[in-house]
Amino acid sequence: MSLKNLNASSKIHKQLLNKLRDKRIYKIYSKFENNLNLNNDFTVAVSGGPDSLALAFFSKIYSIKKSLKIKYFLVDHKLRNNSSVEALFVKNLLKDFSIDLDILKWNGKKPKNNIQSLARKKRYNLLINQSKKFKINHILFGHHEDDVYENFLIRLLRGSGLKGIVSLDKTTLINNANILRPLINVEKKDLIYISKKVFNKYVEDPSNEDEIFTRVRVRNLIKNLESEGLDKSKFKLSISNLKSVDQSIQFFCEKNLKENSIISQNKVVLKEEFFNFPQEVLFRSFSKILQLVGKKYFPPRGKKITNILENLQSKITFKSTLGNCVIKKIKKTVIVYKER
Known part of the structure; x- marks a missing residue:
């Protein structure tokens, strides 16, 4: 790396670390750091949404503090016409923060049914295989507390067993790769706050509003239950038990x-x-x-x-x-x- 690029990188690192002066961001980062507690190189799964951008930011801070090497990957499923444009937008957005993002593409015939589930499996496969090429066994995902509730209800609706309804945990082993979720105890609203404060923007996936998908309908159901007095702390305790x-x-x-x-x-x-x-x-x-x-x-x-x-x-x-x-x-x- 040239001296000019090194100085530019150091300047960006300083700017990133300065973001932790925000008390709310620092508090959430401390929770992230304690949950991660990792001293090995790792991969970060990015999508462009507020949760994954917050994860990209926190993991960059973590890597600076721990002097670790990180690979950032975004999977372009090519399920929407503008997905490749969005992927390039995220790549350029992160580049301004000294985060080098590689785009992995899902080429070939796409499914017509059970789309989100199959796309999720394909994403895992691509990320795990790419990580192994760099001899990396740890992959970070941006799943958060709200995802835990959604996963619980979705699996319950499908008649899953106990293992299925509590399957979204802090760590999971898939094909000898450690899937880590250091944001699992963080609420989505906090991740939106971080993304706005750090990046000023994030990608809005239109499928997140399309009630053709079970996850969206469940998400809206949870919102309705909250307005009826759903106590998330008791919900969380039940899942823990x-x-x-x-x-x-x-x-x-x-x-x-x-x-x-x-x-x-x-x-x-x-x-x-x-x-x-x-x-x-x-x-x-x-x-x-x-x-x-x-x-x-x-x-x-x-x-x-x-x-x-x-x-x-x-x-x-x-x-x-x-x-x-x-x-x-x-x-x-x-x-x-x-x-x-």
């Missing part, structure tokens, strides 16, 4: 996997005792096996897994395929191996 139960179930799930499965390359043998646990523990244990053998980021749909388990428990011999796996039962032994 459910997470505690979830952790207990996860303990027995790991116990079942450790004691009742024999794992080898591309194959897992399940002992008879594997199926003696309560339904939720069994369901999770088997889902983990399918992910491991099938090498999938996400497990198959819950109903399909339930049907397989019912057949395995009721039939003497059984064979089926699911999630890139072949599931085969001979007498009391179940073998799961990768589909060819």
Whole structure:
């Protein structure tokens, strides 16, 4: 880096650090820093909305303080006509703050149904694969407190189990990549404040107002419930209590996997005792096996897994395929191996 560029970068760094003089911003940043507590290089997922821009700002401050290298990526799904223009706008906006943003593009045929869910999975895939190219295992997302409530209700409406409705947590492991959400305890209104104060602008995604999407309808439902007196602190406490139960179930799930499965390359043998646990523990244990053998980021749909388990428990011999796996039962032994 030339002396001129180095001086310019130092000047921008100073300007960024000066933003922390705002008491409200400093208070939120302190919460972010305590939640992150990371001393390794990491990737930041950016979209252009207020939550991701606040994340970009905080992570830049964090990197300056910790002397860490960060990669910033934005996934252009190309689902809207002006998405590429918006991506370039965000890139140029962040460039003024010494943040170098790379744009990842989702090329190819796009889905007509279940668009947001599939786009979200594609985003994870692109970000994880790109991060691995730089040998980075930590990826930051801008999920915030409001997302926790939305996720809870969406999963509840879909009939998800306990793990599903409390799945949006501070950390998640996907394909050996650590998904980190250091803003998970911060309200969206605070992130909007930060984006306006630091960047003066952010991208408004029109799909966030389109009630064709379940997430938008749920978001509006929460607003209506708030006007009717919804106590978010009690809502948050209930989710916290459910997470505690979830952790207990996860303990027995790991116990079942450790004691009742024999794992080898591309194959897992399940002992008879594997199926003696309560339904939720069994369901999770088997889902983990399918992910491991099938090498999938996400497990198959819950109903399909339930049907397989019912057949395995009721039939003497059984064979089926699911999630890139072949599931085969001979007498009391179940073998799961990768589909060819």
